[in-house]
Every structure is written in structure tokens, then in C-alpha cells.
Amino acid sequence: MNIFLFLFIVKIQLSFSLDPYAQQQLDRVSKLPGQNFNVSFEHYAGYVTVNEESGRALFYWLLEADEDPSSKPLVLWLNGGQWIFILYFFSESLSANVLFLDSPVGVGFSYSNITNDQLNNGDKRTAADNLEFLLEWFKRFPQYKGRDFYITGESYAGHYVPQLSQAIVRHNHKNGEVIINLKGFMVGNALTDDFHDYLGLFQFMWSVGMISDETFKQLNVFCDSQSFIHTSGPCDKVLDIADEEIGDIDMYSIFTPPCTANFNRFSRLLKQKKKVGLIRRAYDPCTEQHSTVYFNLPEVQNVLHVHKKNSPSKWETCSEEVNENWKDTPMSVLDIYRELIPLGLRIWIFSGDTDAVIPVTSTRYSIDALNLPTTSPWRAWYDDGQVGGWTQEYNGLTFVTVRGAGHEVPLHKPKQALTLIKSYLSGNSMPKLEQVSDL
Template identity: 65%
Template sequence: MPIWKWGFLLFVFVSVRCSVTLSVSDPISEQKLDQVSNLPGQNFNVDFAQYSGYVTVNEESGRALFYWLTEAVEDPASKPLVLWLNGGPGCSSIAYGMAEEVGPFHVNKDGKSVYLNPYSWNTVANLLFLDAPVGVGYSYSNTTSDIFTNGDKRTASDSLQFLLNWLERFPQFKGRDFYITGESYAGHYVPQLSQAIVRYNKENTESPINLKGYMVGNALTDDYSDHVGLFQFLWAAGIISDQTYKKSNELCDKESFIHPSRECDQITDIAYEEMGNIDPYSIFTPPCSANGVTKRLFKRKWHKVGHVGQTYDPCTEQHSTIYFNLPEVQNALHVFQSNNTTRRWATCSNAVNLHWKDSPISVLDVHQELISAGLRVWIFSGDTDAVIPVTSTRYSIDALKLPTVSAWRAWYDEGQVGGWTQGYEGLNFVTVRGAGHEVPLHRPKLALVLIKNFLAGTSMASFEQVIESKTSVSEQVSGF
């Protein structure tokens, strides 16, 4: 059984036909129509503007992608624009990136209210979330067959068209420093969209998209490396048997993650049966339990946290599912609804995933092209993930055969090791200690440190820098 069956999808998105005509052509007026004044269950004020709605990417078929923009908390006009993408394929960036990782609003246990995330990435950037492709989250198409014909190529093409059209609605972001971030299957989306932008910009000298770089975490990158690293991680962690480890390397070394052979499927099944009832996305945190009974493996168990300081809650995906299906929430976010059809929001679309059309076995060639184009490229990895583990990422980076420019070392935050890092010619690699598949979920503060350094183009703090910083502060204090 491939990772996407036991990981990324259980909820089915039901496609409905719906259409809308926007008669207003003035960008400022269009922005006002998309402005979100207050969310249901938001019992606090915020100092930033936010907008959500749809951008049509194909008029003929009626494909429209849903977005949510939260401007930077302070001086948004001076801050870059950062796009966040979740993967799957078929999972919502609103469900994960916004509601439990890097967004300013996270959902409470009651499923009816939200709280403010103090480690939101909109403290350092204007943050844009996109549900792509159509059929994911709130995004839709008036042509039902579009839901069953998604793939990597059309996702990149539609996402590029989204950006071009969205910038017409938000012209204040034209030419602004722009970065793309994401995780998991966005290991395909992020570099592929970056490639599409770079190629578009070569042919259009007055392009409004000023792409500076991209960063992706626990990313599906190269099927061979990802398989080898996966089973090595499981074996080294003492999770699977010697026999299964040996057999998996024989049967899965040249297999696709999306469409594996029956033999690879079977040995992967065995590996995860041996793993037992733990969460493969974060092997040291508890899995979700319902009514006192732990859910079986291969069920989707994306973890979420409550308020900072609250007891860890691994079941809060259920809370988001309740919240984003509330009519008042959908109205506040300008979600188009049909009076004749009940439309259920889901964290991931089984229909999109099962009918995925094209998925290259590797995007290493895309990374090579973009490194040569001079983009800032960072790859990060939570080191407790058994889905696309740190070993897989290291094998993929090694396959790029890039010269090392800074040796492997620990990096620090507030005097504690935050992870490890190594610099390559054109690429920076960072691990985050104790983080699972969703790094900003389990280590939100360290993830904020990560995005700050990425946007600034500075290396993660070394022990010597920590000492120097403390010494400098001590000297300043003694000087008063």
C-alpha cells in the first residue's frame, strides 16, 4: 500500500457545478468584495487585513481556485509575498498550512471558534494560501471531469494562471519579492510552479511575478531516493524487521510513489503493520484516538495542536472539518454555494488523488534548472517523520551532486540545538529537531526561525553566533 493510501487522503471531495459572474473590474473594488472582516468564533481583534475568494484560471471549463491572503502584521507594504502549498496530491492548504501550521488562525477543539497563532508566518511576510488543483478544498470546476483529470502539469499551469490573474486583482503585489513554500507532495508543486514562473518570465520581460526563491519541507523529490531513505529510516529506528527491510529494497527501488507495483504495495503494507499503531507522520507523538480506541494505521491522522501550553491534541483535524463546513464560516470566506446541492468541505480529496494523471518519478532535474537560474533554494526536514523521512531527503540532495560550501553542523535557537544544516552550492539544507512531517505543527517556533532566515538569506545560527550574541547583549547591559 503506497504512502498516499495510508497518509494523505480519506475524505472525499464532492464536486458540484457552480458558477459566478464578477461584474466589477476595478481592482480595489474587487479586493473589497474579497475582504474578510471577521471569522465566526473569532473573539479577538487582529491588526492585519485578510482576503479570500476565487480566481478563475480557465474560463472555458469554469475552473476556479480558492485563496486566502493574510497580510503581514506590521508594515505589509514593505514585506515580501509568500505562497504556501500543501500536497497530497489532493489536500487543502487551508486545512493544513492555514489552520494548523503557519497561518494566523488555528481551530479550537469545539470546532466552532479559532485562536491566534503567535508563530504565524504573517509576522514576517504577507501570506497567501492556495487550494490547488480544482477539486481540493473549496476550489471547484464547472466541468466535473476536471476533478478526475488533474496532474502535475495542469496543476503548475493553473497555479501560474492563478498568480497572474490574482496580481491583477492585487496590483500592489506586482513586482514584490515573491517566495513559494510548501511541504510533502508540494515537493512537486513548489519547484514545478517555480519552473513555470521562471520560464514565463524569460518570455515576458514585464512579468509581474518577481520570484526570488522557494523552500520545501519533507518533500517528495525522487522516487528512488525516497523509497531507499524511507525503509532505511524505518529499519534504523527499530520499527521494521531485517527481513522486511531487505525485501522492501528489492521490490520498491524503482517504484513510483503514486502508482507502485502490487509487490511493492504488499511489502509496504507489511512494513506498516510491523510499525504498529503509531503515527507515521510523527513517530514519537500519540496517534488520534476516538472513543478511547486508537484509530488503525493507514487512516489519516494529521496532528494538530491547541493553544500554546495546552495538552497536545492529535485529533484536531476533526475540529477543522467541523469548522470549515459551517455555513457561517463559508459565508465569511466568500465560498460559493449552490442552493440545490449540499457541498461538503474535506481536508483531502480522494477523487483527486486516485485519478491523478501525471507524476514524474523525479523533480531533481527541475531543482537543477532552478539552481542554475539563481533562485534561492532551501530544503528542510523534520527528523521524526516516517513518511518522507530525513534520510530520503538526504539521498535526494546527494543525487544533485552539488559541491559543499559549508560543512554539516548544529544550529541553535535560544541556546538549544534546533536541528542541523549544511550548505551546498545553490542549495541550503536544514533539519528541524523533533519535528514530524509537518514541521510548523510540532515545532512552530523553530519553523518561524526557519522562514525568517530563509527570507533574509542568512544561515541558521551557529553555537559561536549564539555565544557572540549573548556576549554582545551582556556588554550593552554593562555599558549602561
């Protein structure tokens, strides 16, 4: 090869490795397969290595706000396995720059170069990896450094979100400066405290008529002091009895029908580039199955810059392998709330009230355990003149329920979820009923 050509190629490669904006352009996402509409925002997807020794790399997807993204905060969205909420954000005007993260390694498209590294996940390593991800991600997107930053998530992210918030606060304190400008966090239907989560779960299932009186009593005897993740044999037996009594319903949304769709037809429509209703207003009980089909399409993974050689062989909404091999998991994160609330962070907890996995009763028990003074009493909040749910404000924490929503609130009630996130980001209370004059 001509020496001058060689030096030119090396120079180009070095410029890309040193210039974060060049890497941003490599991560830019073009039009998605099946997308029959134009969007007015930019989005990026790719990987950030969080551990050089093992080659652990976490997959991210950034959706910038559609209007003046430079003036909007950055919101990190974490989940306990599900990724289907991206569809919701495509269908609404983005009021923030939203950063989705596949975490921990082995979830979604995230991977490790070490075989079976996904079998060694736990809360501590996940928090450390997520912090490292953010520190490296801000180097790639320096325009976001110093921006108001919030963390949100649902389900097992009830652990991830406060743990990462704690890690950021401690990292900033250790360095004597604000490295990451964390302003607050919000979690929904969140695993928080095993004792209260179980107590509220059993009460919820019994109160809506899902289980018998006898099973309700046995659950409280054999499971009340159990880990929500690692249960004992006697507790498992009673849980199996409860499962039989409950029958074939969607525990994540107890009043909606389960999925019975034909996914071969869905896949064919995608390949024919026909409109298939990926983005919809009404709740689709088959969203999880649609997502599995969609994110396993080679053309989708190509557009999202997925490293097919390294990432899990099949994209799944939840990784049973990761779940079954989970290591450390504290029985409560209420101690983190007690540490962070005095710092003045904006902390909100929301709950869809038709979820029977981590129901509203569980969340209420956990909040009550904090013994926070009430600053604004229990009341209904409204969306377009209709009760959207209920809310109560405490000293340092706001609680919001979303009426008729299941475990994944943005999936079940996207309009109300948008009202929720806008209220949270603006720091305003949930809307009251507006009085309309007859004049």
C-alpha cells in the same frame, strides 16, 4: 424599472468588475467564528478562475503582514493536501504576506463547473493552473505586482513548488520581462525523487525499529524502482506487511500519540462560541480532525466567501478522489533543480526529522544526488539556546532539519518554523549558538 436607476446599477456593477480594489473589498474577511481575539492584519479569501471553458476556480486565502505589509514580500504556500498550517500563521507575528492556495481543483474549496474535472488532475495541469492563478490574482491585487515573491510548501508540494517556479521562470523568459518577481522557493519533507525517497524511507523505518529485517530487504527488492504515487502489486503487498508491523501510530509524527478526541464536544463548543484552543503552542494530534469540523461549518464558509453550490460537498484535509485519480507524475524533479539552481534563486529544503512519510533520510539522498559543492559544512542551529536542528549549505541550496518535528513542520514546531522562515526570507544562515558573557 426606471431607466436611470437601471443605468446606475449597471454603472456600479461595471465599476466593481473593472476596479480590482473593489473586488478586494468583496474578498475581505471579517472576524472568524470562534475567534476570541483581535488581529492586527487584513486577510482576504475568494476565488480566481483559471480556466474559463471549464469554469475551474481556485480558492485562495491571503493573510497580510501585521506590520507594514507594503514593505514585506509575498509568500505563496502550497501543500499536497493539508491546509491546517493556517492556524500556525494566526498565532505568530507575520513576517510576510502569506497567500494560501487550494490547488489543484477538487482540493479544499476549489472547484470546476465540469463534472468529474477533478478526476483529470496531474502535475502538468496543476502547474499551468497555478501559473494562471497567479497571473490573474496579481490583476486583482496589483499592489503586489513586482513585489519579491517566494513559493513554499510541503509534502507533494515537493512537485508543485519547483514545477511552478519553473513555469514562472519560463513565462518571464518567454515574455522578455519579469512578469512575476520570483526570488526563490522552499520545500519541506518534500516528495522529490521516487528512487531516493523510497530508499530513505525504508532505511528510516528500519533504523528506528518500525519494521523487521526481512521486510526491509523485501521493500528494497520490490519497491526500489516504483513510483511513489502509483505502486505495483508486489510492492503494495510488502507495504501492507510493513504497515502491519508498524502498528497504529501516526506516520506523520512517529513519536507523538494519535488522536482520540471527542469531536462532538468540539463542534458544540464552536457553536456556543466558546474558546476551543484552535490556536495553540503545543502540538495537537487532533488538528486535522478539528480542521475538518471547523471548515465544514456553514458560518465559517460564509465568512470565507465559499461558493457552496460549486465547491466540494465536504471540506477534507486530503482528497482521496483526487489522489487516486492522479494522472501524470514524474518520478523525479531533480532535473528542475538542475535547471533553476544556476539562475541564483534562493532555494531551501527543510525536513522534520520525526516524519516517516517522506523522512529526512529521503531528502538527504535526493540532495546528495545533485552533487552540489558544500559551502558551509554540517552544523547544529539554535533557537533560544537549544538545538533546533541541523543545517548544511551548498552552492545554490540550503538544507535545514527541524529537531522533533513531524511531516508538517509549522504544526509540530511553530516557534522553530518561524525562525526558519525568517532566516529564509532574510537570506541569512540559520542561527548559531549565541555566547552569553558572565560579566
